Amino acid sequence: MSDYNFAYLDEQTKRMIRRAILKGVAIPGYQVPFASREMPMPYGWGTGGVQVSAACLTPEDTFKVIDQGADDTTNAVSIRKFFEFTAGVAVTEHTGEATVIQTRHRIPEEPLREDQILVYQVPIPEPLRFLEPRETETRKMHALEEYGLMHVKLYEDISRHGNIATSYAYPVKVEGRYVMDPSPIPKFDNPKLEMAAIQLFGAGREQRIYAIPPYTQVISLDFEDYPFDPSKADHPCDLCGAEHTYLDEVIIDDAGGRMFVCSDTDYCAGRQADGHRGRLSPIQEAAE
Amino acid sequence: MTNPLFSVRDVAKYYGGRIGCADVSFDLYPGEVMGIVGESGSGKSTLLNCLAGHLTPDAGQILFDTRTGGVRDTREMSEPERRMLSRTDWAFVHQHARDGLRMSVSAGGNVGERLMAVGARRYDTIRAQAIDWLGRVEIDESRIDDRPTAFSGGMQQRLQIARNLVTGPRLVFMDEPTGGLDVSVQARLLDLLRSLVREMGLSAIIVTHDLAVVRLLADRLMVMKSGYVVEAGLTDQVLDDPQHAYTQLLVSSVLQV
Numbered sequence: 001m002s003d004y005n006f007a008y009l010d011e012q013t014k015r016m017i018r019r020a021i022l023k024g025v026a027i028p029g030y031q032v033p034f035a036s037r038e039m040p041m042p043y044g045w046g047t048g049g050v051q052v053s054a055a056c057l058t059p060e061d062t063f064k065v066i067d068q069g070a071d072d073t074t075n076a077v078s079i080r081k082f083f084e085f086t087a088g089v090a091v092t093e094h095t096g097e098a099t100v101i102q103t104r105h106r107i108p109e110e111p112l113r114e115d116q117i118l119v120y121q122v123p124i125p126e127p128l129r130f131l132e133p134r135e136t137e138t139r140k141m142h143a144l145e146e147y148g149l150m151h152v153k154l155y156e157d158i159s160r161h162g163n164i165a166t167s168y169a170y171p172v173k174v175e176g177r178y179v180m181d182p183s184p185i186p187k188f189d190n191p192k193l194e195m196a197a198i199q200l201f202g203a204g205r206e207q208r209i210y211a212i213p214p215y216t217q218v219i220s221l222d223f224e225d226y227p228f229d230p231s232k233a234d235h236p237c238d239l240c241g242a243e244h245t246y247l248d249e250v251i252i253d254d255a256g257g258r259m260f261v262c263s264d265t266d267y268c269a270g271r272q273a274d275g276h277r278g279r280l281s282p283i284q285e286a287a288e
Numbered sequence: 289m290t291n292p293l294f295s296v297r298d299v300a301k302y303y304g305g306r307i308g309c310a311d312v313s314f315d316l317y318p319g320e321v322m323g324i325v326g327e328s329g330s331g332k333s334t335l336l337n338c339l340a341g342h343l344t345p346d347a348g349q350i351l352f353d354t355r356t357g358g359v360r361d362t363r364e365m366s367e368p369e370r371r372m373l374s375r376t377d378w379a380f381v382h383q384h385a386r387d388g389l390r391m392s393v394s395a396g397g398n399v400g401e402r403l404m405a406v407g408a409r410r411y412d413t414i415r416a417q418a419i420d421w422l423g424r425v426e427i428d429e430s431r432i433d434d435r436p437t438a439f440s441g442g443m444q445q446r447l448q449i450a451r452n453l454v455t456g457p458r459l460v461f462m463d464e465p466t467g468g469l470d471v472s473v474q475a476r477l478l479d480l481l482r483s484l485v486r487e488m489g490l491s492a493i494i495v496t497h498d499l500a501v502v503r504l505l506a507d508r509l510m511v512m513k514s515g516y517v518v519e520a521g522l523t524d525q526v527l528d529d530p531q532h533a534y535t536q537l538l539v540s541s542v543l544q545v
Binding site: 131146148151152156160224225 | 404
């Protein structure tokens with residue numbers, strides 16, 4: 001154990017963050033302001049998510065961090081080590097074993113349970129930011145439920161590209177009231193926002209926390225004649241053969257060769273361990 | 289006799305000790321166009337902003353005959369009601385088109401915004417209406433996906449008008465709609481405004497310092513000076529037979545070509 005207070009932040013700060021979380025849970029999709037602290041990492045690396053995780057962790061928890069679906073990238077490894085060191089909690093790469101999961105840009109493929117918490121790192125919590133730059137005005141629009149402008153963005157997409165080209169941070173309406181930015185997850189993950197686990201969103205630089213309680217209605221905005229489409233690359237995974245997962249495209253040579261692999265590394269590894277094989281799986285293993 | 293659409297009673301706005309406008313009262317009937325003229329600083333823009341709900345007047349009543357709730361004082365409406373009104377039954381045309389348009393959104397999106405704000409959710413319908421309105425303000429259909437930044441000043445102003453009229457408002461506020469445009473473009477815009485006003489049976493309040501504009505568009509005229517209305521009446525009557533010294537000065541100051 002280290003000389004830090006449990007999970008780095010002092011108890012009063014965690015208390016303040018928990019109050020913001022409770023308010024966020026009480027008003028699904030509403031952005032609650034909180035006094036974000038300086039964290040020992042730069043803004044943009046997940047300072048908001050880290051503060052929310054710190055406020056949620058207990059010594060008995062098992063912690064997992066995802067960065068773009070992967071457990072082994074710099075961001076994920078650093079944050080996992082940070083809490084291993086400052087909180088002494090158990091860590092894991094397996095979605096099913098974790099009780100608190102901090103994520104950036106993805107929702108795990110494996111369905112989450114009621115006893116799990118999913119914490120998102122959010123760069124820009126305001127879905128109307130690039131349409132209406134005045135924060136005073138966007139707050140008023142949220143308060144008065146004036147969301148016509150959100151559809152102007154979708155209209156622009158269709159008129160320019162022929163379909164709704166927004167593919168990540170796709171705006172959603174929560175429980176028929178607040179329009180919310182689900183953080184930059186691919187729109188493929190949007191239908192999964194209605195889940196059994198509690199979802200907490202932390203934006204450190206912008207000093208906002210919001211939440212989706214379990215089993216809350218989350219609807220992706222669309223037009224009647226251009227309905228929402230949670231699209232993905234039209235390939236199976238080249239390592240595990242899965243056809244229902246979100247894929248990363250990886251360039252493998254300079255002759256146009258490429259492969260598609262599950263972005264959720266833990267899920268892909270689990271399927272391979274169960275004997276699933278894809279197009280580029282090692283041959284001798286496939287022959288077994 | 290029909291009831292007035294819009295009635296103003298003793299409206300006043302003070303900036304500290306100074307008067308913005310004071311003791312302004314008038315009735316506006318459906319289909320009528322009212323001009324407000326006066327020199328810079330005479331309080332005409334302050335008055336227009338008070339009437340349109342952009343400023344809160346310090347005294348007086350602003351009564352509007354709403355579609356559903358009968359005659360209501362807009363000052364006593366809740367903010368959501370007032371904002372709803374200004375998106376549906378009211379329209380505001382700014383002097384600078386840039387203040388009234390979203391410059392980063394295409395022409396079609398600009399026209400469609402009001403429709404989407406009141407709940408239109410079919411892309412095809414919104415697009416068809418946008419095309420229809422661009423045609424009415426003489427903007428070619430092929431420009432629908434261009435941004436207003438690519439438009440000339442006159443086109444921007446016409447786009448702003450289309451964007452405001454698409455929800456079929458009954459009352460339009462215009463703040464110097466022809467300001468900053470050259471004379472030939474001005475003439476076309478005035479022509480367009482006149483036919484739209486007649487076609488749709490709009491009521492309008494037009495603030496301007498250009499007497500030619502009111503002569504062409506307005507049925508009635510109010511002349512303001514130092515925050516007070518000094519003369520009011522039928523446009524032709526006021527311009528041809530001005531009674532107040534200031535109005536006489538105003539009319540005689542117009543340059544003749």
